Amino acid sequence: xxxxxxxxxxxxxxRVCLLLLAAIGGTTLLGALIFQAPMWKNILGGSGSAGExxxxxxxxxxxxxxxxxxxxxxxxxxxxxxxxxxxxxxxSEGYLLHTLPVQGHQIVFSKVAMGSIWVYLIYIAMIxxxxxxxxxxxxxxxxxxxxxxxxxxxxxWAEVSKELRTVFGELSFNGASWMALFCFSLILxxxxxxxxxxxxxxxxxxxxxxxxxxxxxxxxxxxIARWILTSLSRGVCYAVAAIGRNGDIFGYLNSSLLISIVIxxxxxxxxxxxxxxxxxxxxxxx
Amino acid sequence: MSELVEITGLTKAYxxxxxxxxxxxxxxxxxxxxxxxGPNGSGKTTLIKMLNGLLxxxxxxxxxxxxxxxxxxxxxVSYLPDRTYxxxxxxxxxxxxxxxxxxxxxxxxxANALLSGLNIDPSARMxxxxxxxxxxxxxxxxxxxxxxxxxxxxxxxxxDPAARDYILRTILNNYNPGASVLISTHLISDIEQVLDxxxxxxxxxxxLYTSADNIRSQHGKSVDAYFREVFAC
Numbered sequence: 007x008x009x010x011x012x013x014x015x016x017x018x019x020x021r022v023c024l025l026l027l028a029a030i031g032g033t034t035l036l037g038a039l040i041f042q043a044p045m046w047k048n049i050l051g052g053s054g055s056a057g058e059x060x061x062x063x064x065x066x067x068x069x070x071x072x073x074x075x076x077x078x079x080x081x082x083x084x085x086x087x088x089x090x091x092x093x094x095x096x097x098s099e100g101y102l103l104h105t106l107p108v109q110g111h112q113i114v115f116s117k118v119a120m121g122s123i124w125v126y127l128i129y130i131a132m133i134x135x136x137x138x139x140x141x142x143x144x145x146x147x148x149x150x151x152x153x154x155x156x157x158x159x160x161x162x163w164a165e166v167s168k169e170l171r172t173v174f175g176e177l178s179f180n181g182a183s184w185m186a187l188f189c190f191s192l193i194l195x196x197x198x199x200x201x202x203x204x205x206x207x208x209x210x211x212x213x214x215x216x217x218x219x220x221x222x223x224x225x226x227x228x229x230i231a232r233w234i235l236t237s238l239s240r241g242v243c244y245a246v247a248a249i250g251r252n253g254d255i256f257g258y259l260n261s262s263l264l265i266s267i268v269i270x271x272x273x274x275x276x277x278x279x280x281x282x283x284x285x286x287x288x289x290x291x292x
Numbered sequence: 293m294s295e296l297v298e299i300t301g302l303t304k305a306y307x308x309x310x311x312x313x314x315x316x317x318x319x320x321x322x323x324x325x326x327x328x329x330g331p332n333g334s335g336k337t338t339l340i341k342m343l344n345g346l347l348x349x350x351x352x353x354x355x356x357x358x359x360x361x362x363x364x365x366x367x368x369v370s371y372l373p374d375r376t377y378x379x380x381x382x383x384x385x386x387x388x389x390x391x392x393x394x395x396x397x398x399x400x401x402x403a404n405a406l407l408s409g410l411n412i413d414p415s416a417r418m419x420x421x422x423x424x425x426x427x428x429x430x431x432x433x434x435x436x437x438x439x440x441x442x443x444x445x446x447x448x449x450x451x452d453p454a455a456r457d458y459i460l461r462t463i464l465n466n467y468n469p470g471a472s473v474l475i476s477t478h479l480i481s482d483i484e485q486v487l488d489x490x491x492x493x494x495x496x497x498x499x500l501y502t503s504a505d506n507i508r509s510q511h512g513k514s515v516d517a518y519f520r521e522v523f524a525c
Contacts, residue, residue, distance in 0.1 A: 007394070010393045010394060013393075014390060014393075017386075018379065021381070094379075098375055098376065098377045099377055099378075099379055100346075100377075101346060101371075101373045101375065101377035102377045102378065104344075104345060104346055105344050105345070105346070105366055105369070105371050106363075106366060106394045106395075107363040107364070107366040107367035107394065107395070108363055108394070109363055214306060214307055287348060288348050289345065289346060289347065289348055290346075290347050290348055291341065291346045291347065
């Protein structure tokens with residue numbers, strides 16, 4: 007049954023999420039075209055005219071629009087997945103979902119898993135988009151073609167890695183392990199954020215009235231609790247680093263990141279349990 | 293074999309002042325068409341939603357085929373809610389596939405035959421259908437299952453008389469004879485000819501559970517007339 011839930015969850019979220027990916031594609035095109043504007047020739051050539059001011063302003067606005075669209079698409083994905091969860095689980099469509107012969111935890115798991123896959127795809131699309139954006143920018147400044155730059159990206163990354171290793175080596179900082187931990191926290195952050203959103207929506211269902219409002223209150227409450235826990239634990243880490251290890255700032259960075267991950271896992275597991283419990287044992291569809 | 297449905301001390305309160313279902317105990321046999329009758333707010337829909345696991349009882353228990361309400365009972369209960377629960381973006385064909393994927397007892401052939409009989413295009417999207425056609429599609433989905441219990445909440449409310457006849461015919465011609473059908477409605481005159489048994493509900497309690505023939509013979513009235521007498525304002 008879990009496989010079938012995956013299939014139908016994927017299909018039901020497909021249309022909007024593909025639209026978001028297409029929007030990112032369009033935004034990428036916009037970002038790449040920005041650097042074909044006359045503004046860049048003016049900057050590079052050191053010449054310009056008052057008549058081109060409007061074009062320059064438009065170009066700057068286009069860069070801002072690019073950033074806004076990209077960030078907007080990312081948050082729109084979360085917003086959509088949250089609304090989709092609410093509507094398909096606790097509104098009219100829930101009448102079908104909750105009369106299927108499936109377990110509550112399978113429902114939550116399928117929604118989190120499929121939602122996470124979409125967000126990962128959006129992450130990848132954003133990384134590609136930003137890469138294209140920067141390549142177009144470097145191309146405009148350097149005069150080299152984008153394809154030439156693409157061919158030399160490997161050399162560029164090798165150079166950057168070498169520089170970073172040198173810097174980290176001088177600072178006695180294990181940058182690779184911190185980077186790995188940071189990437190892991192980003193990957194984990196997707197299902198964890200979805201689980202917290204879904205958990206808050208599910209907690210809202212425990213109230214007789216104003217369930218959406220109560221879901222928002224629960225979400226704010228969870229985020230405040232998360233902030234307090236993270237701040238306290240970071241404070242402890244900092245104190246340990248400052249007192250016990252003679253100001254080992256990198257030890258502090260590692261341990262504070264690790265603690266953030268642990269807190270996120272703790273909250274995600276808690277919210278998963280709450281959603282499963284509400285769906286399996288406390289369901290009260292309006 | 294045990295009774296199909298066993299309800300014991302079932303209570304559901306939405307808040308301290310509103311007890312929707314109040315300490316109901318009842319068993320429903322197999323092979324019967326049972327009318328769940330009562331005025332608005334009598335607790336019919338609340339009871340039905342608890343039978344389907346959409347509401348959690350405050351107290352008491354429900355067992356269907358000896359099992360508490362859960363995935364095992366949902367595999368054998370076919371439920372028609374009093375609202376449209378299918379997404380407007382879905383095509384009817386996709387919904388049929390959905391039902392056949394999740395319910396082992398769903399017959400796609402039967403559903404297609406019923407759709408074809410009504411000239412409903414399976415490639416139509418739900419949002420393009422009229423209210424009456426949506427209700428017919430949902431009924432076809434429900435009645436294309438070979439379930440042990442069919443629970444139909446207001447299946448004929450809000451549709452024209454011709455559609456009501458069609459719906460009642462569909463119910464009679466398509467339910468599994470070994471199963472029971474629980475029909476909630478307050479349009480009694482339209483359905484009383486198909487009922488074997490009736491339950492009267494008021495203020496969350498059962499007033500009466502007897503056979504339709506018993507009402508006619510003991511009170512010399514139709515179920516509809518007797519209902520009007522009992523629930524006279």
